[in-house]
Amino acid sequence: MEARKIDTINTYSQHYKDAHKNNKIKKVLSSNLLAVLFIAFSFLLVQCNSSSTSSKNKDKTAWENAQKQNTLNAYDGYLAKYPKGEYADKAKTEQAKILINEAKTGNPIESYDKYIKRFPNGKNKNLFDPLVYNYILKQDSVEMFDDYIERFPDGQYSGQFEKSIFDKVRTGKSSMDFSDYVARFPNSNYIMEIDSLLFDSAKKYRTPAIYDEYLATLPNGIHRPEIDSAYEKALYQKAIATNSADNFNRYINKYAKSKKIKKIKVETQPPGQKISLYDINDTLWKRITTPVVINGIEGTKFVLKTSNPKYNKINKTYSVTRDNNQVISLIMRTPYKPVVNEDFNGASSKWAINGKKDKSEIKNGVMTCNVVSKQYQKLEKLNIDLNKNFEIKIKYKVLGKKNNYYRSYFGIVWGDENKAKFFFVSADGNYNYGEQTGNANPDNNFGYANWDNYSPDNDNWMSTGVFKPKDFNIIKVVKSDNQIKYYLNGKYIRFENNMTKYKGSFAGFGIGNIVVQIDYIIIDQNL
Numbered sequence: 001m002e003a004r005k006i007d008t009i010n011t012y013s014q015h016y017k018d019a020h021k022n023n024k025i026k027k028v029l030s031s032n033l034l035a036v037l038f039i040a041f042s043f044l045l046v047q048c049n050s051s052s053t054s055s056k057n058k059d060k061t062a063w064e065n066a067q068k069q070n071t072l073n074a075y076d077g078y079l080a081k082y083p084k085g086e087y088a089d090k091a092k093t094e095q096a097k098i099l100i101n102e103a104k105t106g107n108p109i110e111s112y113d114k115y116i117k118r119f120p121n122g123k124n125k126n127l128f129d130p131l132v133y134n135y136i137l138k139q140d141s142v143e144m145f146d147d148y149i150e151r152f153p154d155g156q157y158s159g160q161f162e163k164s165i166f167d168k169v170r171t172g173k174s175s176m177d178f179s180d181y182v183a184r185f186p187n188s189n190y191i192m193e194i195d196s197l198l199f200d201s202a203k204k205y206r207t208p209a210i211y212d213e214y215l216a217t218l219p220n221g222i223h224r225p226e227i228d229s230a231y232e233k234a235l236y237q238k239a240i241a242t243n244s245a246d247n248f249n250r251y252i253n254k255y256a257k258s259k260k261i262k263k264i265k266v267e268t269q270p271p272g273q274k275i276s277l278y279d280i281n282d283t284l285w286k287r288i289t290t291p292v293v294i295n296g297i298e299g300t301k302f303v304l305k306t307s308n309p310k311y312n313k314i315n316k317t318y319s320v321t322r323d324n325n326q327v328i329s330l331i332m333r334t335p336y337k338p339v340v341n342e343d344f345n346g347a348s349s350k351w352a353i354n355g356k357k358d359k360s361e362i363k364n365g366v367m368t369c370n371v372v373s374k375q376y377q378k379l380e381k382l383n384i385d386l387n388k389n390f391e392i393k394i395k396y397k398v399l400g401k402k403n404n405y406y407r408s409y410f411g412i413v414w415g416d417e418n419k420a421k422f423f424f425v426s427a428d429g430n431y432n433y434g435e436q437t438g439n440a441n442p443d444n445n446f447g448y449a450n451w452d453n454y455s456p457d458n459d460n461w462m463s464t465g466v467f468k469p470k471d472f473n474i475i476k477v478v479k480s481d482n483q484i485k486y487y488l489n490g491k492y493i494r495f496e497n498n499m500t501k502y503k504g505s506f507a508g509f510g511i512g513n514i515v516v517q518i519d520y521i522i523i524d525q526n527l
Helices: 002-069 072-081 088-105 108-118 125-139 145-151 158-170 178-184 191-205 208-217 224-242 245-254
Strands: 261-269 274-278 284-289 292-297 301-306 314-319 326-331 340-342 359-363 366-371 376-381 390-401 409-415 420-426 430-435 473-480 483-488 491-497 506-512 514-524
Touching: 002 072, 002 088, 072 088, 088 108, 088 125, 108 125, 108 145, 125 145, 125 158, 145 158, 158 178, 178 191, 178 208, 191 208, 191 224, 208 224, 224 245, 224 292, 245 284, 245 292, 284 292, 301 326, 366 506, 390 409, 409 430, 409 473, 409 514, 420 473, 420 483, 420 506, 430 483, 430 491, 506 514
Parallel strands: 261 326
Antiparallel strands: 261 292, 274 284, 274 301, 301 314, 340 514, 359 366, 366 514, 376 506, 390 473, 390 514, 409 420, 409 506, 420 430, 473 483, 483 491
């Protein structure tokens, strides 16, 4: 029992010794581990400090490079690389300064937009307000006001902006007019003043242009009734004065219910004809197809033209009367060739004179007749019935007398070969008419009546008032039923009732002691 206790004690003692030994080893190991950890931590600390120093140096270098360039892009580059860098706030401040300086010297709108893109809530936004305002004012643009309002909806210059523009428009210092201003500021406090200014101008100048300006600017202006009345009067007077298609349309379109607008019925026989209406300046007004009712302006004139190849052309001028039921009726006639249409463009003509003393020459489209006889008559038998309607027209020019003979003349002769009627115009522009009596004598080879007892004081020759001594004249005879009318240069001279029945069908011209050029001879039967 005693021995067992001793073994137990020894065993315990040995365990104690081993445990103590192990604990000592652990203490040594623990001490060594702490030393190792301390050395590692110190090494890492040195490395971190070294890395931090390097990063700071790079940040600083990048900042200094950005400062040297001092541009938006340079600072953008710095901030992209070091968004939370030591100099980030300074970079943003410098960018703000650059943009503000740009706004002062360049386009502040563009500078402001760049600023807001970088700093949506930037504290310097309000610094751009006066810069943008002054810039837009100088541009003289109402449209740019929207740029201001878009960027500064509560801007300090909104009201002042409107007044500044109004003052420039009112004083004529702006390229804009009141119409532009009112379109942009429909609720402006200056609308009444604009109304008054435009109305005063309308009363002063009284032109369609100034009335147009008022109505375009203020369609509901307080002076609209007075302007409408004055405008209608001005357009009506202009339509009458100019007789132009533009002014016709302008008045009719604007004042369709005016009492000055008259209804005109245009009809043709046969119907369905396409007709063009022109103003007297030969400007197309409108095209119509008959029958049709058109609007015309009382007191104006227009020209009606047709060009259907199946019918003769029509070119007539009409006046719009006070009658509200005016009717224009046209009979469309088929085209025809004149019985005679001699223009002397050939080398010869049956109308040429080939006498011993009296001769003619055809050259350059005219026939020059040199007649030294006191009286010469050139008649040709034609396919014509002189007892029906006809027209004879000759264009000629007097070159001079052959002798100092008071009966120097040129004119138209028609009828029987030995008994014809005549219409003559003297070399000094007087006219005579009559017929051959058959009592020929040396001084009246063809027996023309009305020439007996001729003297300067007792003369049947009468003044025409339209003769052209040094130019071409057109002499014309028109027989319509039993009436004969005489014309010179389009002017109606006189008429006579003629019941003479002709057996022959001769027509031509008579010349007495004169040199003339004949441009054409036209004889029509189908009138």
